[in-house]
Amino acid sequence: MRILLLCLSLLVRAAAADREDRFGGGVLLPLRTVQAASPPQAPANRLRFRHDVSLTVSVAVGTPPQNVTMVLDTGSELSWLLCNGTTSAPAEFNASASSTYGAAVRCPSPECRWRGRDLPSPPFCAAPPSNSCLVSLSYADASSADGVLAADTFLLGAAPPPVPALFGCVTSYYSATGTINSSEPATTGLLGMNRGVLSFVTQTNTRRFAYCIAPGDGPGLLVLGGDVPLALAPPLNYTPLVEISQPLPYFDRVAYSVELEGIRVGATLLPIPKSVLAPDHTGAGQTMVDSGTQFTFLLADAYAALKAAFASRARAVLPSLDEPGFVFQGAFDACFRAAEGQVAAASRLLPEVGIVLRGAEVAVAGEKLLYRVPGERRGEGGAEAVWCLTFGNSDMAGMSAYVIGHHHQQNVWVEYDLQKARVGFAPARCDLATRRLG
Numbered sequence: 001m002r003i004l005l006l007c008l009s010l011l012v013r014a015a016a017a018d019r020e021d022r023f024g025g026g027v028l029l030p031l032r033t034v035q036a037a038s039p040p041q042a043p044a045n046r047l048r049f050r051h052d053v054s055l056t057v058s059v060a061v062g063t064p065p066q067n068v069t070m071v072l073d074t075g076s077e078l079s080w081l082l083c084n085g086t087t088s089a090p091a092e093f094n095a096s097a098s099s100t101y102g103a104a105v106r107c108p109s110p111e112c113r114w115r116g117r118d119l120p121s122p123p124f125c126a127a128p129p130s131n132s133c134l135v136s137l138s139y140a141d142a143s144s145a146d147g148v149l150a151a152d153t154f155l156l157g158a159a160p161p162p163v164p165a166l167f168g169c170v171t172s173y174y175s176a177t178g179t180i181n182s183s184e185p186a187t188t189g190l191l192g193m194n195r196g197v198l199s200f201v202t203q204t205n206t207r208r209f210a211y212c213i214a215p216g217d218g219p220g221l222l223v224l225g226g227d228v229p230l231a232l233a234p235p236l237n238y239t240p241l242v243e244i245s246q247p248l249p250y251f252d253r254v255a256y257s258v259e260l261e262g263i264r265v266g267a268t269l270l271p272i273p274k275s276v277l278a279p280d281h282t283g284a285g286q287t288m289v290d291s292g293t294q295f296t297f298l299l300a301d302a303y304a305a306l307k308a309a310f311a312s313r314a315r316a317v318l319p320s321l322d323e324p325g326f327v328f329q330g331a332f333d334a335c336f337r338a339a340e341g342q343v344a345a346a347s348r349l350l351p352e353v354g355i356v357l358r359g360a361e362v363a364v365a366g367e368k369l370l371y372r373v374p375g376e377r378r379g380e381g382g383a384e385a386v387w388c389l390t391f392g393n394s395d396m397a398g399m400s401a402y403v404i405g406h407h408h409q410q411n412v413w414v415e416y417d418l419q420k421a422r423v424g425f426a427p428a429r430c431d432l433a434t435r436r437l438g
């Protein structure tokens with residue numbers, strides 16, 4: 001979700017266009033896992049909610065097309081691009097060089113605000129003479145971006161015609177870790193894929209999309225429109241999307257929200273009360289499937305139950321870190337210390353953790369359970385690394401939701417079926433699927 005709070009608005013163009021699925025025939029795109037270029041600058045135990053690893057797709061924007069790399073984010077609404085030389089990063093979008101670039105909404109007008117009605121905070125018209133519909137985005141890690149609501153054409157994959165879409169053309173960007181490092185943004189922007197009116201999915205009336213994320217930095221696949229190729233996937237298990245009839249303050253109605261039934265460690269379903277797993281009367285406690293967040297987050301009570309059960313099972317094969325106060329990215333404190341080789345062997349003996357949803361399950365096993373904290377070494381000659389369980393504590397990260405992040409979606413086909421209001425999962429070998437489709 002990247003906890004994106006944006007404000008902006010948009011153009012009537014997409015709504016006025018025919019409502020046919022723009023990618024009805026199915027478009028295949030390579031999906032890449034990108035590591036942020038720079039290592040964390042603050043000590044790891046003080047880092048908050050950084051996005052070290054993202055899923056990205058290549059998109060051609062404007063006329064003539066400019067190649068940009070965008071983070072695929074099913075937890076965000078508005079797509080955005082770094083524009084007009086905001087940073088010295090290569091591959092920014094140059095609006096001046098595109099003949100199809102334009103302002104999305106005329107200002108002053110109520111349309112600017114109305115178009116952004118699904119966003120957490122409303123967009124607004126700048127004072128004359130600029131008369132732009134301004135969007136501003138902020139992340140949980142205190143990074144922020146400001147820009148204008150703009151329109152241009154987007155080309156995904158080789159075959160289809162470019163589609164017009166609104167996005168935030170970002171002209172000022174503040175990184176939480178200080179001034180932006182010109183070599184840092186490995187990506188030029190973000191493709192907003194949630195269910196809000198301004199998301200790329202809604203604007204292009206995409207009724208279905210799916211992806212398969214390969215582990216490591218191997219290429220995965222994104223299928224927009226069309227079916228998951230049957231030859232590549234076993235039948236998917238589906239879980240219904242949760243809809244609520246009344247808005248609630250802490251419930252994100254445009255997220256891909258699903259029903260969490262439990263957390264399993266090995267064969268044992270943890271004794272977590274149902275009330276802890278479901279949203280409360282404020283909407284806090286929903287469960288989202290999110291390609292824009294790296295790891296998985298659980299509310300404090302569920303996290304504590306998992307941490308205790310996992311640690312007691314892991315103790316036999318991995319030494320615990322035992323450094324009170326050590327927290328990775330502000331939310332991960334179930335940590336271990338061991339040499340790389342020891343972890344490779346131990347990970348086969350660790351219990352599988354299941355995120356049990358109504359009608360489907362996301363199973364996490366082996367090396368996906370642990371993440372090596374960058375830059376942390378222990379033991380003589382730094383022989384040991386620090387590893388943390390890839391589930392974090394939502395409350396410690398300042399979130400009030402369960403989030404299933406992309407690390408746990410590796411080697412799984414994940415299908416977002418908006419037509420039937422459901423999300424499907426099936427285990428897969430994503431590297432093989434990618435290879436077979438060329």
Ligand SMILES: *[C@@H]1O[C@H](CO)[C@@H](O)[C@H](O)[C@H]1NC(C)=O
Nearest residue numbers: 037038039180181182183184
């Ligand atoms: C920017 O990132 C590069 C690559 O990680 C690094 O070598 C360089 O020192 C960084 N520059 C600053 C000013 O932080």
Ligand SMILES: *[C@@H]1O[C@H](CO)[C@@H](O)[C@H](O)[C@H]1NC(C)=O
Nearest residue numbers: 058059060064065066067068
């Ligand atoms: C953009 O990418 C396409 C496909 O990889 C390539 O053919 C084209 O030359 C690139 N265009 C530019 C301007 O780099």
Ligand SMILES: *[C@@H]1O[C@H](CO)[C@@H](O)[C@H](O)[C@H]1NC(C)=O
Nearest residue numbers: 083084095096147148169171
């Ligand atoms: C980027 O530059 C173009 C051309 O100068 C201009 O029309 C556009 O408003 C600029 N975009 C932003 C967001 O400032």
Ligand SMILES: *[C@@H]1O[C@H](CO)[C@@H](O)[C@H](O)[C@H]1NC(C)=O
Nearest residue numbers: 084085092094095096097098
């Ligand atoms: C953007 O494109 C314009 C028009 O082609 C060009 O004059 C300008 O130098 C470009 N800006 C950057 C930062 O590349």
